[in-house]
Amino acid sequence: MNIFSSLITGRIVATLSALAVIGIGCGAGVWQLNRAQQKIQLSDSLAARFALPVLNANTENLSLEVATERRIVAQGRFLPDQAVWLENRPRPIPASGSNTAQAGFYLMMPLSLDDQNRVLWVNRGWAPRNNENRVQLPPISTPETAVVIEGVGFPHPGRVYALGEQDGPITQPRIEQNFDLAKEATRHNWVQLPFILRESKADSSDGLVRNWPSPTNGVDRHYAYAFQWFALALCGFLFWLISGLIQYKRQRKDFGDEVER
Structure with a gap:
């Protein structure tokens, strides 16, 4: 059994679940970063217009x-x-x-x-x-x-x-x-x-x-939320990868025992 089939094709449900967690985490993290950028741009726009007569x-x-x-x-x-x-x-x-x-x-x-x-x-x-x-x-x-x-x-x-x-x-x-x-x-x-x-x-x-x-009020909070969402995505990937590698090693060991017998 190769590592590809052990990690992916042999774990369809786990792989789809991991992809869902990664997708949600990355998407929400990017959204939080965009919200922070919007507030910064609004603050810059206000500052420029405040300088007008x-x-x-x-x-x-x-x-x-x-x-x-x-x-x-x-x-x-x-x-x-x-x-x-x-x-x-x-x-x-x-x-x-x-x-x-x-x-x-x-x-x-x-x-x-x-x-x-x-x-x-x-x-x-x-x-x-x-x-x-x-x-x-x-x-x-x-x-x-x-x-x-x-x-x-x-x-x-x-x-x-x-x-x-x-x-x-x-x-x-x-x-x-x-x-x-x-x-x-x-x-x-x-x-x-x-x-x-x-x-x-x-x-x-x-x-x-x-x-x-200030329009930038809450920007730090958006960055903190983005970090949490990206961390969730990373944890989902690591859990999928590590659990898959453990399962792969176990299957290799079991397969080797069967060959010896």
């Missing part, structure tokens, strides 16, 4: 393409009665000494731009939720006078998995899973800019957290 939402007609990942300043008055609380959002950066992100809300609030008949939706920041009473909102403060908001433009505030669409009647407070700019424009029948502004100015006095993580 600050845009003004009050004086410039900004499109989504122009505003995305650009620093933007806007002046106007908040419309707190139309606020939307996006739930199941983790704290942007976990509190010091904590390994897990606390659940909470993103506060989406429309800003009526001064001297214009247009609205800009602002992601004002994160606030913790009440774990015992979902509809009891965290205490935050909203200026009644005109404010100047500084932030970065994005197509949306981020999405989470939701079962079905939430198209029922509006209730107060508005607690939603996701945010849809187009639906908000239709619902309120107002003219709004085609992007959201993620406020970046730190101001703990309003009760909101805005220490947004």
Whole structure:
């Protein structure tokens, strides 16, 4: 019996199982490396766009393409009665000494731009939720006078998995899973800019957290996961190879004993 037939043709099930483990491990490892590379590229893109001049939402007609990942300043008055609380959002950066992100809300609030008949939706920041009473909102403060908001433009505030669409009647407070700019424009029948502004100015006095993580946050974790998946693939191969060699040596020994007899 040759080594090829002993390792492969004589162990079809074991060989197919090993190939499955190796394929899954290598595929998942490559996917994790790609995710890390995507985050690095996004960080480089943001850094390049951050270096560009600050845009003004009050004086410039900004499109989504122009505003995305650009620093933007806007002046106007908040419309707190139309606020939307996006739930199941983790704290942007976990509190010091904590390994897990606390659940909470993103506060989406429309800003009526001064001297214009247009609205800009602002992601004002994160606030913790009440774990015992979902509809009891965290205490935050909203200026009644005109404010100047500084932030970065994005197509949306981020999405989470939701079962079905939430198209029922509006209730107060508005607690939603996701945010849809187009639906908000239709619902309120107002003219709004085609992007959201993620406020970046730190101001703990309003009760909101805005220490947004870097796009490269989690890159080290992706590399660690990739190592684990590649290690799994290697272990699967080594187990298949070593067990096959042991079986091959045993068969050679048995075959030699039969020849002597």
